[in-house]
Amino acid sequence: MSLDIANFEKSTNKFGKLTPQILQDFEKIVGKEYVFTDDKNRDAYSRDHTEDYSFLPDVVLKPRTPQEISQIMKICNEHVLPVTPRGGGTSLSGGALPTNNGVVISMERFNEILEIDTLNLQATVETGVITEVFQNAVKEKNLFYPPDPASKGTCFIGGNISHNSGGPKAVKYGVTRDYVLNLEVVLPTGEIIWTGANVLKNSTGYNLTQLITGSEGTLGIVTKIVFKLRPYPHKNIALLVPFESNEEACRAISAIYIAGVTPSGMEFMEREAIERTAFYLEDKMNQKTSIDLPDNIQAHLIIELDGNNEESMMIDAEKIVETLENGFKIGEILFADSDAQKEELWRLRRNISPAVNAYSLSKAEDVVVPRGNLPQLITAIKTIGNEYGFRSVCFGHAGDGNLHVNILKENISDQDWNTKVNDGIGEIFKEVVRLGGMLSGEHGIGIAKRPYMSIALGEANLRLMREIKKAFDPNGILNAGKIF
Amino acid sequence: MSLDIANFEKSTNKFGKLTPQILQDFEKIVGKEYVFTDDKNRDAYSRDHTEDYSFLPDVVLKPRTPQEISQIMKICNEHVLPVTPRGGGTSLSGGALPTNNGVVISMERFNEILEIDTLNLQATVETGVITEVFQNAVKEKNLFYPPDPASKGTCFIGGNISHNSGGPKAVKYGVTRDYVLNLEVVLPTGEIIWTGANVLKNSTGYNLTQLITGSEGTLGIVTKIVFKLRPYPHKNIALLVPFESNEEACRAISAIYIAGVTPSGMEFMEREAIERTAFYLEDKMNQKTSIDLPDNIQAHLIIELDGNNEESMMIDAEKIVETLENGFKIGEILFADSDAQKEELWRLRRNISPAVNAYSLSKAEDVVVPRGNLPQLITAIKTIGNEYGFRSVCFGHAGDGNLHVNILKENISDQDWNTKVNDGIGEIFKEVVRLGGMLSGEHGIGIAKRPYMSIALGEANLRLMREIKKAFDPNGILNAGKIF
Known part of the structure; x- marks a missing residue:
């Protein structure tokens, strides 16, 4: 197979046309000032963070209430107009791209945190709230919302629902779906429903909440979310552990769990990820990285522990060190207990993607396997890369078995990039499935x-x-062409 | 509305008839010795633990492989025969009742633990394994499967998937759905699928795993389950805290969470639950209960802490005591640190249901609300009971907001029991929904x-x-008439 994804999606469905009458109706619903048909706005909403893809919408709408979205959806459903809901536009799989043109519904005006319920440890939030804004708001009440995608400073919490986002803390605290209690959703046919109730357990019919979470905006437009929260863990420490091989690093993860420790972060970085990021930080940001990279070191783990009790974290840290020193070929462990040291470690980790993208266009894969199979996967990725002519940088949430694979365009021709490299990615996915894994751990399928x-x-x-x-979605109008 | 549930379900659908030819085909598939049409066996599979309901199946089949079930389903689908899958038969909502007669498929021969994967902290298990057997097997490898329904000694793990079972430890560790990674399922149309992969994170299409979990055996017959596991927490302590009112007890729960503590058990018992259970334990089991019940005490919480580190558990326990003593009207806290004391507490808690059922038929409701609303709910339940002429005993997983309400038949006439009491339950459910809750937290809807x-x-x-x-299930043959 040869796949040209960027040209894959257009007009596979028979959609209706946007007419002046429909535009007038939209203006009546959301107000003239929230209907955009000019080139500049259409262009701004034609992209997300997926490579350099761009698809122009015919119109961008910025409604404010579920009732407005309901009216829009009824019109679009009647006229079979394609609708693409859009959050912060940070998708890496094309989730927010209006591949069939038509209507973009931007959720940016749904930006209110409606309630932080300290009695029940819950919060109700609109979908256009930025993830980090929400995290900070609940932290002020001594509460904790753990999912923390790298894009948390700009992504919308509604996009986190669509893609079931994770992040480094998922390894201890779970992913977005583990915090969703209830969703207000506008269906493609216009009805407004709540999927469940604001309760911690629910065995009352099929779980529509869990079905819609991770469905990439194809089943409904989420307008409000009720999350459960946790008490905030105020203390943390981090260890940087160098390993002589990827396999040793991955084997160590399971050993730490078996020892009875549950870290709040367990990040893997292959040697090249650190090298490239250290170079980038010095080259572009004038920040020197103090981490040594002896010749025999091939991989690192950042292991974070958190909680509210320093003694018990130290006991866990000792258990980790004992486990590692007694069973693994490791270099010298860096024990980061000062804020400056921790910040340097996480700055390194967070900048891998920017570092990779600073020097080359890239395709961001996001595969997931049982964590014990990560070493074989990394080996296979490198072998396939050699065969299909691309290089890649591997890093990610190894405790979850979730590996980010940034494939570099560098000097590859556009033709090969859109065909041969895609074929190579297909080979990687076959290997992932052979190793018991799946295509995406947290970015979604999109296009x-x-x-x-x-x-x-x-x-x-x-x-x-x-x-x-x-x-x-009987007429197939909502985020059509995504997932399948 | 007046509801006679026991007579509510029969033959609402147009089903086909079991013929001698079909029986012969079944015998060919599973072997003659695993096809049962005699009265004794049909009778044995006509009931679960739901009141005194009984519906006779036409035939009971005991297949051994997914392939056998696939062949059975293809025949049943072709002839539109109703099929009821059955686990341990401990359902409290009628989940295992063959309300349309037809075919019962008993999963009792799917009783093998196929793999305990200590590298990835996962286990693969057939659905007919008894929950406690599975828990003990993984414990031997220092691993922990937390969901622990009260029926764990006899229920099947597959039934736990159907109803999304919880239990006392759900308050810290989550319910069954939080541990399911992947399911092997025979669809009503006969295809055998895996719903996902054995991975901790998955954003690859709609989450069929979560959709099928909790679907009460209406979407497919689960044959294998892959669970994630945790390191085993070897230590625990328990506190019994007496409160002057239900409201104080419920308010205390949130305060404990806000203080940054996450207990592994948070069980509520109203005064009458303890009185009845103490009486039962002495009357029927000759066991004296040492717990005092001063006149001013209306409710108790059992609060359990677990982990592997005694110091950190003691710090948490101190935090709990401090929180309770500074803000709540409590009696003297019993600090259970000996095995005998802990066993007495949990024996009391586990025996509430048997104690209630020993002296009266009962309807076991299982409502769930945001935990802060439990006091209003209990008050409403008692008021409605007075109005509709029934008494009830309230207890349960208060940390989750999940209240078990055992409604006593006592001297109520059969007529009133099947109509007026059901109407009263409807009023309770309306109140539950008004308080932001749902009909079932862990027992399911069933009939x-x-x-x-x-x-x-x-x-x-x-x-x-x-x-x-x-x-x-296009022909509506699988566990038809359940849920909706």
């Missing part, structure tokens, strides 16, 4: 991984998913 | 709560659920 779905899922699974889509 | 679904869920929600059911 970028859609052509590969049959590698991971059988026809019966895909049929069920298509039928579910049809149950929610 | 017992089905007539009340429209109190909790709007028509659009129910339509989506029916359409999802149709996508999986």
